Amino acid sequence: MLQLQAIRDNKSQIIEALKKRNLDASSLIEEVLTLDEKRRATQAQLDNTLAESNKISKEIGLLFKSGKAAEANVIKEKTVALKEASKNLGEVLNATASELKNLLYQIPNVPHKDVPAGNTEEDNQEVFREGDIPELSEGAQPHWELASKYNIIDFELGVKITAAGFPVYKGKGARLQRALIAYFLDKNTEAGYTEMQVPHLVNEASGFGTGQLPDKEGQMYHIGADNLYLIPTAEVPITNLLRDTILDNKNLPVLYTGYTPCFRREAGSYGAHVRGLNRLHQFDKVEIVRVENPENSYAALDGMVEHVKSILRDLQLPYRILRLCGGDLGFTAALTYDFEVFSTAQDRWLEISSVSNFEAYQANRLKLRYRDENNKPQLAHTLNGSALALPRVLAGIIENYQTPKGIKIPDVLVPYTGFEYID
Known part of the structure; x- marks a missing residue:
């Protein structure tokens, strides 16, 4: 706040x-x-x-x-x-x-000066684009049809055992999912992030600390008997690791990464734009979180953007970066960059990562501080980003790597999957 x-x-x-x-x-x-x-x-x-x-x-x-x-x-x-x-x-x-x-709690964060004015996602600014959009053979299919064809994701089985938005990954689909998680974590730890395994349930104090409460209360699954919430992102438990903490300036920055499932009650809508993996109530995501001295936080944000770029380059997926406008900016963020992968089969961009600087907004809620050169406690800056959210990355791989022989696995993932094609 x-x-x-x-x-x-x-x-x-x-x-x-x-x-x-x-x-x-x-x-x-x-x-x-x-x-x-x-x-x-x-x-x-x-x-x-x-x-x-x-x-x-x-x-x-x-x-x-x-x-x-x-x-x-x-x-x-x-x-x-x-x-x-x-x-x-x-x-x-x-x-x-x-x-x-x-x-x-009702006042959102103040947008950074670089945030463009605008009302909707149509007003977001494209600031970077990289990668060639592949030319698919005639009859190329969207990922939900390929998932059924190769028996790697079962959406109907998920409906049977839970509800819509809870898919079941099968065989090589499950193996590819696990490979992506391991690759993302390895990539993040190589960049200096410490891997953390955190709870998938949080209390109210944690929700208020990172700003999911009270703003997004209706989007989270609530366990009433215990007054706990299923996490919408690993950002919540990982950032709250440092709630009510005073850090020494010499120990900054703090860099964490972690894999968790994520749970979101997002209001359902219909159509191809939310079909298959495009919008889920449960999905896997690897997160990166940083706590920084305020003087360094925007350089750190640029570094996080470059890090996510390197992952997408390794996967050889065409992507673009958007600077979110004021009307599309998250409640707690001061500045956010969205990454989108192009789905050739759907002929549309799919959001796969958001990288944000919250400045002192979360830290003020969390009472997360550091001691400056005069030994005086000051609010730190917090940042987080998806590196990466799996469903739409998986959709992009399935669709953009489809060939007459089957779905080719990106070279960087083959050591993790142990196979080169889903066929």
Whole structure:
């Protein structure tokens, strides 16, 4: 969430910047500032009341020591009223602070200056494109038909045992899925990321820490009996590893990677754009997470973009990079780049990665700090990216690598699969 001091000092600039998100935050910001004034005034009043109570308590002690018990008992009556006043002020302070925090949770991150204005994904800016789109033979098929033809993914069986959006990977399809996970993790660890295995369920505090709650509550699967959530991405548990932590500056950056299944209750829609692997409720993803000194976070973002590029070059898939516009930017992100792979059989681009800098927005929620050169705690910057999400990468491989002989496996994956073709 945004820092109160930043809102106080830069109210007009923040309101103007949030217009890139097509959000008029003026009334919300004013409400935050009004509540903040009330909170600070109540805190000052409480502090004064407690100070007066402490002063009187000391006076009472001195009077008793001096044998002036009657005088001490008269003054003692004042402390009763002061204690009651302190209790009431404390309750008002807690309620005001809670209301203020709930308002701050409603304000999205301020977009970086490079974020383009715009309302929808149509306004995103293409900033890079690489790779030749393959020319497929006549009769080339989309991945859902190839999955059935080669018996590698069974969508109907997933419906039988769970529901739509929960596919079953079979035989060489399962082996290819496992190969991609291992390859992504190896690629990430070679780049300096430490592999972490994390829980697939998180508590409310973790959801609030990275911003999935309360903004995306309806998109997550909730286990009511235990008040836990199935993770929508490994970003949530991995970033929360450092919640309520103060790091030494010399230990920055922190680089983590991890594989998890991901679970999303996204509202269903119909058509080829969500068919097969294009949109799932459960899917596998390998994530990269960084915690950085604010001075280095945008250089780190560029480095993450280059890292994802290197993976797609290894896979020899045609891709492009988009800088998301304000209207398409995630709630917690300051700047996001989306990677899309071109599916020749579907004749469309498929999103396969988002790489984002959250600046201090998540860190403020997480109380994730580092000590600067003066040993003073400062909020760190957090970043994360998909490296990569498997379903659409798998769809791109199945479709773009289809041949009359079968589906050719990208060379970089053959050591992991142990076979060169799915036939």
